[in-house]
Amino acid sequence: MTIYHQDLALVDLVHYLLYQPVPAERKPLGAVDITWLSVDSNETPMGLIAENLRKAREIAHGDSRVPEQLKHYLQKALDIAVGLDPYLDAMSTAKKIASLEGCQLKVAGVEPKVKPHKECASGYLKGQVLRLFVHMVGAKRILLIGRLKGCVILAMAEALPVDGRITACATEPYLGVKSQEASDYSSHVKQISVKVGPTAATLEELVAVGEHFDIVFIDAAQRNAVNDYNFVMDNHLLRMDGVICVENTLMKGQVYLENISDENVLAVRKLNNVINSDPRVEQVILPVQGGMSVIRRSRAHADRVIKSKKELVKDDVFWGYNRCHILDRLRLDGKVAYVTGGGQGIGRAFAHALGEAGAKVAIVDLVLAKAEVVAEELSLKGIKSIALAADVSKPEDVQRILDAIVARWGTVHIACNNAGINMNSASEDTSLEEWDKTFNVNLRGLFLCCQAAGRIMLKQGYGKIINTASMASLIVPHPQKQLAYNASKAGVVKLTQTLGTEWIDRGVRVNCISPGIVDTPLIHSEDLKPLVQRWLTDIPAGKLAQVTDLQAAVVYLASEASDYMTGHNLAIEGGQSLW
Numbered sequence: 365m366t367i368y369h370q371d372l373a374l375v376d377l378v379h380y381l382l383y384q385p386v387p388a389e390r391k392p393l394g395a396v397d398i399t400w401l402s403v404d405s406n407e408t409p410m411g412l413i414a415e416n417l418r419k420a421r422e423i424a425h426g427d428s429r430v431p432e433q434l435k436h437y438l439q440k441a442l443d444i445a446v447g448l449d450p451y452l453d454a455m456s457t458a459k460k461i462a463s464l465e466g467c468q469l470k471v472a473g474v475e476p477k478v479k480p481h482k483e484c485a486s487g488y489l490k491g492q493v494l495r496l497f498v499h500m501v502g503a504k505r506i507l508l509i510g511r512l513k514g515c516v517i518l519a520m521a522e523a524l525p526v527d528g529r530i531t532a533c534a535t536e537p538y539l540g541v542k543s544q545e546a547s548d549y550s551s552h553v554k555q556i557s558v559k560v561g562p563t564a565a566t567l568e569e570l571v572a573v574g575e576h577f578d579i580v581f582i583d584a585a586q587r588n589a590v591n592d593y594n595f596v597m598d599n600h601l602l603r604m605d606g607v608i609c610v611e612n613t614l615m616k617g618q619v620y621l622e623n624i625s626d627e628n629v630l631a632v633r634k635l636n637n638v639i640n641s642d643p644r645v646e647q648v649i650l651p652v653q654g655g656m657s658v659i660r661r662s663r664a665h666a667d668r669v670i671k672s673k674k675e676l677v678k679d680d681v682f683w684g685y686n687r688c689h690i691l692d693r694l695r696l697d698g699k700v701a702y703v704t705g706g707g708q709g710i711g712r713a714f715a716h717a718l719g720e721a722g723a724k725v726a727i728v729d730l731v732l733a734k735a736e737v738v739a740e741e742l743s744l745k746g747i748k749s750i751a752l753a754a755d756v757s758k759p760e761d762v763q764r765i766l767d768a769i770v771a772r773w774g775t776v777h778i779a780c781n782n783a784g785i786n787m788n789s790a791s792e793d794t795s796l797e798e799w800d801k802t803f804n805v806n807l808r809g810l811f812l813c814c815q816a817a818g819r820i821m822l823k824q825g826y827g828k829i830i831n832t833a834s835m836a837s838l839i840v841p842h843p844q845k846q847l848a849y850n851a852s853k854a855g856v857v858k859l860t861q862t863l864g865t866e867w868i869d870r871g872v873r874v875n876c877i878s879p880g881i882v883d884t885p886l887i888h889s890e891d892l893k894p895l896v897q898r899w900l901t902d903i904p905a906g907k908l909a910q911v912t913d914l915q916a917a918v919v920y921l922a923s924e925a926s927d928y929m930t931g932h933n934l935a936i937e938g939g940q941s942l943w
């Protein structure tokens with residue numbers, strides 16, 4: 365089947381999204397998939413219950429034979445039914461979310477020609493439900509099949525990361541002018557792309573180009589919903605662990621009533637049954653407004669596996685080691701970590717990364733105030749953290765912080781020995797003081813931390829030590845002079861190799877990371893700043909490292925996924941050590 369995809373004029377899409385109906389001068393040609401789906405309260409099962417109770421109450425009140433007690437119970441039931449939807453709306457955070465209010469706010473400077481449609485209000489709840497799904501699934505790509513309220517689409521778009529995208533299938537194009545104005549409405553509109561054409565053909569095309577979605581949204585009210593659902597599942601348009609949301613699956617409460625002949629209702633009932641008997645998925649129908657089915661692909665079913673390939677039954681590759689998929693194996697839930705030099709730069713990024721992966725994190729720094737700021741940042745994100753002051757070159761400080769961490773969280777699983785200094789001087793001028801200071805922090809301090817944390821870890825038979833070395837352990841960075849620094853970092857690598865091999869058979873892995881030149885305060889000194897351009901010519905990647913470039917490595921080395929790795933020096937330097 366041929367398909368004629370066109371770009372919808374963004375400005376019209378935005379009008380559709382925000383101010384439906386579209387202004388008269390930009391009238392669409394007939395129905396478009398992206399439009400409001402009217403879900404008045406009298407179309408939700410609860411709304412219909414309320415409507416019927418209201419009628420019953422009127423009859424009861426007009427009939428003197430009806431006992432007062434019956435009227436009382438009717439009123440009580442009515443109060444409960446009428447109050448539910450408004451209460452759910454009122455208690456939905458969505459109302460306080462900028463983007464939804466921003467339906468109006470973001471048009472600042474452009475006078476809306478049409479007042480926002482009242483239905484937008486009823487989209488808050490659904491918008492919030494879907495927003496939460498987007499976050500929980502970690503969705504980046506969303507497919508919309510069928511109609512969905514504009515403000516709901518925007519709510520989902522807002523929850524996406526900057527590189528996230530919504531693909532909407534629209535059956536018919538409508539007239540409009542292409543315009544840059546769209547960006548005045550909502551920056552998130554740019555994340556929505558509309559494929560115009562018959563839905564089946566659009567889906568075929570998405571399969572042909574290898575698209576894969578984290579969330580697929582299907583409107584049950586459109587007749588082809590069963591076919592669309594089957595197509596999505598059969599052709600793997602939904603990624604593993606992705607979620608399908610089907611809207612309107614309660615069909616005004618008609619779907620579970622007997623003696624129903626309405627074909628639309630029967631079609632939705634069929635869809636619900638098809639999904640419910642599909643062994644590939646599990647589902648629940650949430651009674652949100654018109655009903656929302658939440659469906660996820662079940663993990664491979666043991667019976668099917670046994671039938672197809674007996675040897676897979678105990679296969680860790682197939683099922684995942686310890687029945688965990690690879691990304692879950694990187695999680696650090698329940699683990700206790702500390703990061704020295706965590707008050708800024710690389711240490712701060714390590715602390716955030718370990719916390720995001722699930723660990724509790726103690727931020728250790730020479731300057732308590734810096735550690736406290738980072739600990740506060742983590743707790744804002746819901747990560748358990750504490751701030752501790754210590755000079756890692758002092759054994760008593762090191763022991764004190766480990767005691768404090770054990771007192772607070774019971775143990776230490778992950779030790780990130782990252783604090784380091786670089787004083788830069790030509791070798792012939794390097795004072796003994798500089799040499800000692802550099803070695804005291806970079807090597808002695810790191811040794812003290814490894815030893816104190818290592819003792820706890822050896823006792824419990826498990827631990828991950830990640831030391832921050834430097835590319836300076838592999839090459840002699842130039843033109844800056846930093847003999848003491850380079851030598852201390854080479855020492856870090858040898859220390860790591862030695863401990864890594866000495867402790868591995870007692871469950872403690874010791875590795876180090878060697879960053880290249882990273883854009884942190886360490887390289888912002890007056891001496892080093894002018895060298896940046898020069899360094900860039902030495903870096904195949906053509907740019908300095910950002911602290912975020914190092915975060916995945918620390919999580920990997922802290923996780924059980926790297927358990928076979930020890931004594932390793934992991935260089936992350938954009939290729940610089942190879943030139």
Ligand SMILES: NC(=O)c1ccc[n+]([C@@H]2O[C@H](COP(=O)([O-])OP(=O)(O)OC[C@H]3O[C@@H](n4cnc5c(N)ncnc54)[C@H](O)[C@@H]3O)[C@@H](O)[C@H]2O)c1
Nearest residue numbers: 705707708709710730755756783784834881882884885886
């Ligand atoms: N930035 C780079 O280019 C680069 C490259 C390779 C390796 N490294 C290494 O990464 C580590 C972190 O570097 P950064 O760039 O984030 O540095 P940074 O100077 O931005 O941060 C270092 C942090 O360590 C703290 N600190 C210093 N001495 C301490 C001590 N004695 N005890 C406890 N905390 C102390 C500081 O207060 C500071 O918060 C260092 O070991 C450094 O050698 C940095």
Ligand SMILES: OC[C@@H](O)C(O)[C@H](O)CO
Nearest residue numbers: 834835836841879880881
């Ligand atoms: O990887 C090199 C860094 O450790 C160092 O910060 C750089 O050489 C600047 O002196």
